[in-house]
Amino acid sequence: MEDMEVDLQTMVPVHSREGDVIVVSESDSSAEEEDSSVQTTGTADRLGLSYVGNGQRALGSNAEVFTRNGLGTTEVLQSLIRTVAEMRNTFDQNLRNTSQPEPQTEPVQSSSHTATPLTTTTSDVSVPAQVSEVTESVAQPQAQPEQPKQDTEPVSESVQQPAPAVNPAVQGGGDEEEGETCSICFEPWTTAGNHRLAALRCGHLFGHECIKRWLVEGNKCPQCNKKAKRDHIIFLYARRLKALDNTEAVRLKKSLEDEQRLRRLGEVEAAQCRLQLQTVRDENTRLRKEIEELRRLRAQVAFSSSQGAALSLSQRQESSSGGHYVFSKAVLVSQAGGCRVLSHCERLGCLLASQPSPQAAFIPGYGVKKISTVNLKPSQYIPIHSKQIRGLAFSQQHDSLLLSAALDNTIKLTSLMANTVVQTYNTGKPVWSCCWCHDNNNYIYAGLSNGSVLVYDTRDTSTFVQELAPLRSSCPVVSLSYIPRAASSSFPSGGLITGTLEGGCFWEHKEGTVYMPHILPLESGNCTDIQVEPDSRHCLITYRPGRSNPALRCVLMELNRSPESDNGQPPVCSCSPVQTFTAGSSCKLLTKNAVFKSPAGEGSTFVCAGDESTNSTMVWNAGTGALLQKFPADLPVLDICPFEVNQSSYLASLTEKMLKIYKWE
DSSP, X not given: OTTEEEOGGGOOOOOOOBTTEEEEOOOOOHHHHHTOOOOOOTHHHHHTOXXXXXXXXXXXSSOEEEEOSXXXXXXXXXXXXXXXXXXXXXXXXXXXXXXXXXXXXXXXXXXXXXOOOOOOOOSSSOOOSOOOOEEEOOOOOTTOOOOOOOSSOOOOOOOOOOOOOOOHHHHSOHHHHTTTBOTTTOOBOBSSSTTBEEEOTTOOEEEHHHHHHHHHHOSBOTTTOOBOOGGGOEEOOOSOOOOOOOHHHHHHHHHHHHHHHHHHHHHHHHHHHHHHHHHHHHHHHHHHHHHXXXXXXXXXXXXXXHHHHHSOHHHHHHHHHXXXXXXXXXXXXXXXXXXXXXXEETTTTEEEEEEEOTTTTTSOSXXXXXXXXXXXXXXXXXXXXXXXXXXXXXXXXXXXEEEEEETTSEEEEEETTTTEEEEEEEOSSOEEEXXXXXXXXXXXXXXXXXXXXXXXXXXXXXXXXXXXXXXXXXXXXXXXXXXXXXXXXXXXXXXXXXXXXTEEEEEEEEETTEEEEEEOOOOSSOEEEEEEETTTTEXXXXXXXXXXXXXXXXEEEEEEEOOOOTTOOOOOEEEEEEEEEEOOSOOOSOOOXXXXXXXXXXXXXXXXXXXXXXXXXXXXXXXXXXXXXXXXXXXXXXXXEEEEETTEEEEEEEOSSEEEEEEEO
């Protein structure tokens, strides 16, 4: 074995005087030890041979005998070395035999009274015969099978004990264990229990129990000597700590944060620039639209000027002698469009134009906007209906009550003093037109989409009092006008004139709720509007272009009544044409026109209509049929309303967005 060594200092010589032979045995008797005090000199002293007392074992279980017949110390040592080599070989053979489970070796009989003699001759001095114990340190496996007993005593050997478990905190390198062990006990800390990871305010780490005991004896940190108390101990929840050099990472992170901050600033500046660019673009678009509108208005003015120049000299003289309309102001009613009808309230001094809600997200629906006739400025929006308004009317007595009709199947009465709806009537059908009864202000009329007319009594809020069924087809009633009774007139009857696409009908109001229908002799299929001038008993019929008449025509008719016959038949109400006025060749919208007395007096009548083909307003003299003026507009004219303020006459024309007002001078 490589681990075997000979301890020469522990060799014990035992003298047995049996002739000239020295016997080395394992005897423990005191008698033998008393005779074994022989001094060695020379080489034995240099090799460290000495005599020892009790308890020493011999070189082997068999006694070695050295002869003293002329042998020196060198020969004795050589014999000892050979004996140790033989014992080592024997031990190796036994070890190999015991490692094999199959072969069974029989125990060797040991002799206790004799020992195998090893004779050595010495010539000069007497050399002790006992040699030192030879030890073999052999690291054997833990699960080694039991060796069979030998016939010799076991050789004194120093068996190498297993190395003690090395502390993992110390076994590794110094850097790796630095974040895993307690600096007090040098044991690894744990994540739970008494030795769990804890720290002081200074930041040093320890096992909880260790630092707790340490602070009982002192009040300073074991590493930095800063003041510390037991209250300063805090638990850390970490399995392993290791300090890393993150200087570069911190620097890079700071650089990244700076870059991100600069990028955010750049994005904010870019967003602001985009917003400014969008604002400039919107402003540019708005200015372009205004320029285009101004160019179109200038072209229309030039066209109207050329049309005025084309009038005959007599017509120009007539127009200049009686006066003319002058543009006064343009009022924006609805930026989004959607305006439809126009009406005038003389008592409150305002115009009312229907329009959609300017804030549809908060107040959906439709209503009217007030425009003051004093300063010609829009004032307030009043919400009324949920769908488009198709008719507005005021009574002659209840001037503050506005009657409105809309496509939401209702007609409503709105107080303009309180700007609230005071009465609602459900018609069951979309309402296209409405008007008041000028002979009895308690009655109101609603023209429905199925051609019938419902009569309501404002004193009865439940339902209508009478229905005037259509005499012809079920076309929508596009216009309703009431003519009051006039006893001194050639047409004394009072009643309701209804206009549909198929023609017109006069419902003569007898008394109460009794009405008599009279079919008016109108062209069928092209009638779009019927307006009435109550004082002169004239009505204006508007026909859209057709196959026989490719232009828009406004026909002024005079209402008449046949005398009573002798056979008792009731008189017949009818109308006859007086004058025809021609406009453009386009009429896609159901516009409303006007017939009214001339502002110049003299008993003449004016007819005003919108020309959709040229987007203009045309004014004719009903007596002569001459075209007096033509006013340009930005969009098709939908409604026309004459009114008077402070003894001055005005004319208002409404488009989808704008209201233009002209003053008579």
